Amino acid sequence: MNRKSACTSSSALLLALLLASCAERETPDELRAQLETIRRDTPAPTPPILPENDVVPYTYVVAADENAMTPFGRPAIASIDATADERPRQRGTKQPLEDVPLESIRMVGTLSRDGRTDALLQVDKIVHPSRTGDYLGQNFGVIRRVAAERVELEELIRNNGDWEKRMTTLELQGRGK
Numbered sequence: 001m002n003r004k005s006a007c008t009s010s011s012a013l014l015l016a017l018l019l020a021s022c023a024e025r026e027t028p029d030e031l032r033a034q035l036e037t038i039r040r041d042t043p044a045p046t047p048p049i050l051p052e053n054d055v056v057p058y059t060y061v062v063a064a065d066e067n068a069m070t071p072f073g074r075p076a077i078a079s080i081d082a083t084a085d086e087r088p089r090q091r092g093t094k095q096p097l098e099d100v101p102l103e104s105i106r107m108v109g110t111l112s113r114d115g116r117t118d119a120l121l122q123v124d125k126i127v128h129p130s131r132t133g134d135y136l137g138q139n140f141g142v143i144r145r146v147a148a149e150r151v152e153l154e155e156l157i158r159n160n161g162d163w164e165k166r167m168t169t170l171e172l173q174g175r176g177k
Contacts, residue, residue: 094135095134095135095136096128097121097123097128097130097134097135097136097137098135098136098137098138098140099138100123100136100137100138101137101138102136102137102138102139102141102155102168102170104123104124105121105122105123105136105137105170106121106122106123106170106173107119107120107121107122107150107151107170107171107172107173108120108121108122108127108172108173109172110146110147110148110172111129116131117131117146117147117148118130118131118146119131119143119146119151119170121136121151121170130143130146130151131143131146132144132145132146136153137153137155137168139155139156139157139166140155140156141153141154141155141156141168142154142155144167148172149171149172150169150170150171150172151169151170152167152168152169153167153168153169153170154166154167154168155167155168
């Protein structure tokens with residue numbers, strides 16, 4: 001047998017097998033009946049029963065000792081260097097008058113608009129409008145009140161490692177200076 005006839009014979013055999021497998025053996029009604037019988041005779045699966053878990057509860061007792069271990073590990077203790085250039089927590093970025101010594105800032109007037117009064121503060125011939133809540137001075141001063149003749153501010157002064165509040169005022173100055 002040559003190669004061509006072997007290939008033709010194999011193809012014919014394959015075609016015969018495919019056609020034979022496509023012959024209808026059972027009707028759809030017979031298949032439905034068979035499926036119904038299988039469903040009816042097969043019991044529903046039951047989930048497996050898991051063994052009971054023997055959990056022993058743990059009661060955490062807080063120790064009276066501050067240095068005792070906690071379930072979360074020892075708390076980190078950060079050392080504070082008193083000489084470090086630390087600043088207390090403030091909102092936003094630094095404002096222009098925060099790095100200026102309070103002695104160099106002069107109140108030269110006020111500006112009222114829309115029911116709000118702004119202080120006009122002068123540093124090196126430049127006038128800065130400032131309002132309540134603005135920061136100024138090197139001691140982390142916050143303007144608390146602007147009046148026609150003065151600005152009241154609250155400064156934070158470092159005293160023995162703690163921050164203390166101190167009230168300070170800038171008085172309105174005349175043109176003579």
